[in-house]
Amino acid sequence: MSKETFTHHELASAQIMTPFIENAELEKRILRKVDLRLIPPLFIMLTKFFLQDLDRNNIGNAKEAGMQKDLQLSSSDYSLALSIFFVGYLLLEVPSNMILSRTRPSLYLPSLMLIWGCLVIAYVGVNSKEALIGLRFCLGLVEAGFFPGVLLFMSNWYKKTELARRFSIFYCASLVSGAVGGLIAGLIVDHMQNRGSLPAWKWLFLIEGVLTIGCAIIAMFILPDFPATTKWLTDEEREYAIRRLEEDNNSSEVQGITHLQSxxxxxxxxxxxxxxxAQSLCTCAGTITYFIPTLMASLGYAGNKIQYMTIPIYCVALVVVLICCFSSDMQNERPKHIMVMAFISTISLIIVAAVENPKARYVFLAFGAAGIWCCSPMTLSYLSNIICRPMEKRAVSIGIVNALANLSSIYGSYIWPSSSAPKYIPGFSVSIALMACCIASAFTLMVLTKKYPYELTKDGGVNESAQFTKADKIGEV
Structure with missing residues (x-):
């Protein structure tokens, strides 16, 4: 464990000895400072996250830009290249978050960015489907710790009622990536084909890999670590920042928990x-992301217009996700928002699958995808609120949930076979069923977490009175 992390735990523990008194003016001042200091570096990482998703989403743009033809990929080869990424993701996501909980986020997260930036550039050397599949697996290993790591990092700075709207800003980077990725892909297909003896799809990855590395280097110098180790807070602000999280149950008074215990x-x-x-349902349905360019082709668009027509879909989703997550924070409520967005997605996707008019299908596809993309960050914020401490347990829980949920993407990669074009009934049918089940899972979580509230014991476990299996609790139902 690093010296910075020891200090974080020691200072947090020391503050518990004095009573906590709320100070609205001081809290506002701290939040202004935290937002000003945290959001810009997170915007760099947010930008990087949208570059990360460009790296992921561009597999779809690259497919339509000639990669499938150049590498002679069948529909099953393309699905394997998509799904193998999530195998690597599954293997290292939990270990990565366990490491992050004991080290410095300011170094660990940018280091991940730097490594996968180099791997993205390596696409330039891909000339076979075997090389593509191997590189995708390596990318999954490296990217595994980033998404859950940022959620864990943010939960060490913000209270439950502040987290969803901040996380939504970060998550929306993936939606910006879809819009900007389509624009960049369209421009590259127009102007970079066979420049320097490289096909356009290789230029796509080369340019974004270089940008990824640049963002990683900048983030290393400006990203902070923990409230207790931050020099730009005064002593009074630092103490209050720690204590307000402890009172909100986002910080832990349990110390010395080992990796195995957590x-x-x-x-x-x-x-x-x-x-x-719950998250597996959202993530599996979310594989529609990788087929948005393909769905544009099924609606009659061709050439670079395929990439350009993906932009409005991501823009609609961006607005919807921000509104939903800000509303969730303001009302301090998660599951009902998830149910509403999953319902909107279900109805929209049913309409897409049922109608023939291309314009109607395009409009409702935008709202169907927006509903899917809303549910994922809301569910992760809900998780961080419910399993709030100790930090080490929260880190492992986030890692487990995100890792196993991403495993569902392996199945999701195969529900959109090219043989089902142009209606793609199998893909839409499965997505509709997943979103309907998402409504049920959110309702179940809402009922059970209210009935059996999270109560922490001194050793970091959960109080027996909060256990689902407790006989006397069941008897009270």
Whole structure:
């Protein structure tokens, strides 16, 4: 464990000895400072996250830009290249978050960015489907820790009622990536084909890999670590920043938990597995992201217009996600928002699958995708609110949920076979079923987490009175 992390735990523990008194003016001042200091570097990482998703989403743009033809990829080869990424993701996501909980985020997260930026540039050397599949697997290994790591990092700075709107800004980078990725892909297809003996799809990855590395280097110098180790807060502000999180149950008074203990606490908590189910439904449905360019082709668009027509879909989703997450924070409510967005998505996708008019299908596809993309950040914020401490357990729970949920993307990669064009009934049917189940899972979480509230014991476990299996609690139902 690093010296910075020791200091973080020691200072947090010391503040528990004095009573906490709320100070609205001081809290506003701290939040202004935190937002000003955290959001710009997170915007760099947000920009990087949208570059990260460009790296992921561009597999779809690259497919339509000639990669499938150049590498002689069949529909099943393309699905394998998509799904193998999530195998790597699954293997290292939990270990990565366990490491992050004991080290400095300002170094660890940018280092991940730097490594996968180099791997993205390596697409330039890909000349076979085997090389593509191997590189995608390596990218999954490296990118595994970034998304859950940022959520864990932000939960160490913000209260439950502040988290969703900040996380939504970060998450929306992936939607910006879809819009900007389509624009960049269209321009590259127009102007960079066979420049320097490289096809346009290789230029796509080369340019974004270089930008990724640049963002990683900048983030290393400006990203902070923890409230207790931050020099730009005064002593009074630092103490209050720590204590307000402790009062909100986002910070932990439990110290000295080992990796094994935190892992066991997480896997023994039934809440973790309910969130695995909920997030898996969102993530599996979310594989529609990788087929948006293909769906544009099925609506009659061709050439660079395929990439350009993806832009409005991501713009609609961007607005919807921000409104939903800000509303969730202001009302301090998660599951009902998830249910509403999953319902909107379900109805919209039913219309897309049922109608023939291309314009109507395009409009409702935008709202159907927006509903899917809303549910994922909302579910992760809900998880961070419910399993709020100790930090080490929260880190493992986030890692487990995100890792196993991404495993569902392996199945999701195969529900859009090219043989089902142009209606893609299998893909839409499965997505509709997943979103309907998402409504049920959010309702189940809402009922059970209210009935069996999270109560922490001194050793980091969960109080027996909060356990789902407790006989006397069941008897009270």
């Amino acid at each position: 892992f066991l606490f997480a896997v023994r908590d039934w809440r973790t597995w309910l969130f695995v189910v």
